Amino acid sequence: MFIKKLKSIIYQNIIPILIFLVIIMIGLSFIHTQMIRRQQILVSNTNALMAIRLEQVLISSKKIGIDLSDKLALPCNDIRSILQQEVAISPNVRSLNLVHHNKIYCSSIFDIDKIPETDPIPNTDHPLYLTKATILTKDSPLVNYQYTINHHQILTVFDGRNLMNFLRPEDPDLKFTLYIGKNRINEQGMFNATTHPALYYTSTHHSEYYPFKITMGVINPITPSYFLRKNSTSVILLLLFALCAGWISRIIITNLYSPSSELKRAIAQEEFIPYVQPIFCAQDNRLIGIEVLARWQHPREGLIAPDLFIPLAESTGLIKEITKSLMKQTSVALQAYRFTLPDNFHVGFNISAKQGEDFGLIQDCKDFKASLKPAKILFVVELTERELLEQNEKTKELFRQLHQLNLKVALDDFGIGNSSLSYLHDLKIDYLKIDKSFVAKIQNNALSKQILDSIIELAQKIGLESVAEGVENEAQADYLKSKGVNFLQGYLYSKPVPIGTFLKSKQFTDILKFEP
Known part of the structure; x- marks a missing residue:
């Protein structure tokens, strides 16, 4: 039982936690992967867009020269x-x-006579090149674009920092470097900077029309804080989903491993099997019938005593299904003896207070008797006293119909349960079954002995037959016989045994009309 309880604790608590953690790990991994993918797409698309913007700037500048072609x-x-x-x-x-x-001979900046002497303009096959800052440009590198219109050379000069500000993407986490020839300029406008931050998920875009390329990346790695900042909504939704999944799984597992669920599983698997205890006539020790008792043949726990599951079965209403299963199995077991059973062979089944209000019991009893025809079975309904049966018109009508089927009603465990004396009249009881606790104290408890005598006397005065349960020795049997008890049941004669074992016993075969 300890191992079973430990397993239940594990299943009900650890598994939901594991489900929660697995969902969180898979979810975070998925969000992380998607975030990387988004970053890569963002960098690639932004880089391509930046290259297009720079190409448009260069095309626009050349258009100026074309517009001026007739004036050059x-x-x-x-x-x-x-x-x-x-x-x-x-x-x-x-x-x-x-x-x-x-050499520059005319400039939009300088007068003709004030054009400074500068180094010769590079003679290069590439129309685009990058030069470092001058005193006039205040440390800003220059992007130079040289082209020829009608045999006239035009040099368009762009301020490096202004151009980088124009190209800079809106996302501050994106950093880039423009490469023109062997030189480069970063997003801050620094010429051939020796240090630059580490970039992640980098992308390099080469222009198809001009000799430049742009390298771009994300300056921030995906740290936990950065991840949470960028995906706070997704993480919150993931946590809520994981919590719901864990909670739902706990509810499901709790239901699966709850005692009532275990009872339902056992009923479906027919693990509740009929044990029977013979009942003997007190006067001649003749076998007159059996009481069918429920036993749970659990696949792992073995045979479970009824005290451990009957109260739960009654409180959940599953006792009805257990009783129906026992009737079916008992009927199947007795099929081979339906022609040889002695007349009025007693077969008793215990019913609870809830079954005493269920008219489905009428049909179950009919089906049982019909399945064993032509045997003249004396079907006995034994009303247990663990729960108080509410006596109302519905209950009285049910017991009236049971009597119309020639069924007998016994009041089980009389004297210790919840029944009242009104049961004897209102429900038309046929048998009083004396509880074994009184029988066990015949020899050593005067008070119990007096109560026992009173019960026997009561049964005799109101015309009921009595059955003493729990008879364990000859002294008890002799005393009960002397007091006029009609039937005896207990370990003195036989302990409860599987119905198959009972049907093979000499006690049973001796009463058959002839061998089947």
Whole structure:
């Protein structure tokens, strides 16, 4: 029993906790995987969008040169104001410059006579290149885009920091670096920075039209705090779902392993088997019938005594199904003897107070008697006194119909239970069964002996036959016989045995009309 209780505790408590934890682990793993996937998609899509934006900036700047193509041959003094106007309406352009022999000869920034002497513009096959900051640009690197329109070279210069601010994504966790040729500029506008933060879930996008690439990643790894911050709603919903699943599983497991569920399982598996105890005539020791008793043949616990399950079966109403099962099994066992059983062979079944209000009992009794025809079975309904039977019109009608079927009614355990003397009249009792506790004290308890005598005298005065239970020795049997008890039952004659064992016993075969 200890092991069984321990298993019940494990099943009812540990398994729901395990279910909760498994759901949490699987859920968090799924959310984490989805978060990584979302981060990867976000980085890739944002990187591609950023590259497109930069390409659009470069295309727009070249369009300026195309629009100025018919004016590029003009002297610098005539075109310089036009260049300045174009720069003023182009937010990302720092300066527009005209180039000849790799030298700037006209600029939107400087007057013609004030163009500073600078290093020659690189002679490169790539129209796009990156140069470091100058004094004039206040430490901001320059993104240079050089192209030719009508044999005129145009150099568009972008402020690196302004351009990076323009390209910067809205998500502050995304960091990127623009690579142009062998040089690079990060999102802060730093030229060839020697240190840069570690990035996660990085993506590199190469432009199909211009010689640049952008590398982007997430600056924050998925730490527990970052994970919770980004997925707080999902985690809360997961916790609620896991709690509900754990609680529901506990309810289900509790029901599965509850005593009532175990009784239902045992009924379905026909684990309740009929044991019988013979009843003998007190005058000639002749076998006159049997009382059918329930025993639980549990697959793990073995044979379970009725005191351990009958009260629960009665309180849950499952006693009806147990009784019906016992009737069916007893009927099947007696089938082979229906032609040889002596007339008025007693077969008694215990019923509870709840069954005393159930008209389904009438049909069960009919079916039992019909299954054993042509044997003239004397069916005895033994009303137990563990619960008080409410006496109302419904109850009286049920017992009236039982008598119409020529059934007998016995009041079991008389003297110790919940019955009242009104049972004897209202329910038309046929037998009083004297409880074994009185029989056991015949020889050593004067008070119990007097109560026993009173019960026997009561039965005789109102015309009821009496059955003494628990007869264990000859002295008890002799005393009961001397007092006029009609029938005896107890270990002196036989202990309760499986019905199959009883049917093979000499006690039974001796009363048969002839061998079956």
